[in-house]
Amino acid sequence: MDILELVRTLKTSNDSKIVMLVADGLGGLPQQLGGPTELEAANTPHLDALAAGGVSGSMIPIKPGITPGSGPGHLGLFGYDPLKFVIGRGALEATGVGFSLGPDDVAIRCNFCSLDAAGRITDRRAGRIPTEQSAPLAVGLRQIELPGVELFVEPVKEHRFVVVFRGRGLGGNVADTDPQKTGVAPLDPVAGDQQSQRTAEVARQFIAAATKLLSGEPQANGLTMRGFSVKPNLPTYQQVYGLRAAAIAVYPMYKGLAQLVGMEIVGSPGSLEEEIDVLAEAWDDYDFFFVHFKYTDSRGEDGDFDAKVKVIEEFDSVVPRATALGPTVLVVTADHSTPAKLASHSWHPVPTLLVADTCRTDGCRAFGEREALQGGLGRFEAIYLMPLALAHAQRLGKFGA
């Protein structure tokens, strides 16, 4: 029995409210040895007060040394073992553009590519064609008709787009057509099992029709398909935790990830302030609130230490509005670290804090990576964050008599 199954058997109900504030990519690194991280450098009086009154810890997103993408990072936060529950790449890409996958869907990540006269790939990314040019091409592919299958095509960014086939009995086990090198033709979409034969056949038809439509294009005259995948079969927050869960996010990726675990998307906020407005408005209707703040990750990805410090301070400034609502349990965390020094996601543990009436004093006085090392939550894996939040909300019964 794993922790998710155990929690499922122990869940009880009450009128507690749990708020999880996720500052994406919050954890950081010092610019030089011995210096502060972005969070430690930031002036965060409200988060520091929460750390003083709650318990802190150093959370490992997946396992030590493993850097998560947004999908596994959020699955872990939501309490689903990312090594057990896998979101296919196509499904994640579709989720990221706000496409709500259904049970009859197969989603595929596609790239425009450049082909020579013999059909061999000369550029796997079609010269990184700008989005203004690629998006109309992707939309143009919607005119393709596939017998017995509904087709969806969504532009992404530059050379990327997403294709979804909708139809009964379409398996997701089809090999990538991207040969990962130039000078050869795209591969045939080969089915890996009986159930996916039809998917492979539909993909062949789609590729043929698309290549015909794109034949006059100077750069994007071909395509490759990768990461064929069906909607992941995740138990919902209601099923596992007995929680009516709301997701409040600006970006489609995070709304999509929350939807995969059965959260309801609430509002359509455009900023962190508006997210807290939505939180307040939805307060009475849900038990659990996932609030996602994107820009800590964005500024980390930019490699801009000072800008990340600034958005952390912006994040801090809205915290009192969340605490004023009186959550039974307030969690502040992240799906992973995004140190400006690395300008990318990283494996470093995420400073995490939990505030509830049932916290034991741990001596932390501020919210930061070094303080969190001394915290009462210790060093723990992300999949235990939801069980801890539920325990402090007194929503878990005793295990055994």
Add this chain to the structure above:
Amino acid sequence: MDILELVRTLKTSNDSKIVMLVADGLGGLPQQLGGPTELEAANTPHLDALAAGGVSGSMIPIKPGITPGSGPGHLGLFGYDPLKFVIGRGALEATGVGFSLGPDDVAIRCNFCSLDAAGRITDRRAGRIPTEQSAPLAVGLRQIELPGVELFVEPVKEHRFVVVFRGRGLGGNVADTDPQKTGVAPLDPVAGDQQSQRTAEVARQFIAAATKLLSGEPQANGLTMRGFSVKPNLPTYQQVYGLRAAAIAVYPMYKGLAQLVGMEIVGSPGSLEEEIDVLAEAWDDYDFFFVHFKYTDSRGEDGDFDAKVKVIEEFDSVVPRATALGPTVLVVTADHSTPAKLASHSWHPVPTLLVADTCRTDGCRAFGEREALQGGLGRFEAIYLMPLALAHAQRLGKFGA
């Protein structure tokens, strides 16, 4: 291979002595933010001296956020993964009243209930009939004769009693008869597998005979049966650890749990002082001693912070008598926390200390929850406590060459 199997292959023998002092429910919570826990508030000079000379840690009974009952809590302490080894509810209840289950036994938790003239339940607990009235009724049921099966009936408390059927080939997979609501008749005991058909039939005969015997009772004129279970199949301390293990406890539940892993029950002490007397008397005859102290849990369950502080101080006062015996390894721990603030078991980690000549200095100066966070044992799951104790007793060989 899990840790128990690994330890089993590595065990060696010597003349070391391991003492595990279990102060049930020891871990606590501050009464108000920033304040001390019960253990931190208590004056515990002897435990503090041990912490200064040994290593401390913050022990997670099961997994983060999970509150254990006494069964899983002790299984974890004894080194048996509580998520793998499950003690059925009936078996635990029988264990709790000191009934020593054998291999041919099926144990069942029973409740007296109130039935109306049509046989429908009007009160699932027979008005919580007092023990003085219910115990003789339970004893009266012993006169029931079941062909080919030996019957045991043990009163518990108020409306509760335990029934054990003893006979060859009785399976434990029978559905509860408690419908969990009033206004309907008790359910039929339905077998869940072929092996349990006979158990279900015996249960039907028992229910019919018991209902007849109870028919004149004003309140307790019916019964329900729950948690049918056979004796859990646990490897013994001798088999796994090569230890001759003694259990010293006042309450039947803890003696019973220790017996399930093959410990011998030594003496019949009535107090903590008497438990230490027994420890001294049995010193030469065993390698491992489990000494259980109940009242830290009891006062926590009472919600009485000051009384829990007082019994912790009482516990501290006998510690020198245990150390004077010169154990190779002394462990002080608990099966779970029972904060007075919650008046119940909780999921909070348990402050734990281990003293041996092979301890590395860790800087802890006192025994308490905050100090333990900084301790050399770090944050660890209970199932690793026995391997650590055995290692410090130099009873584990090297793994691999």
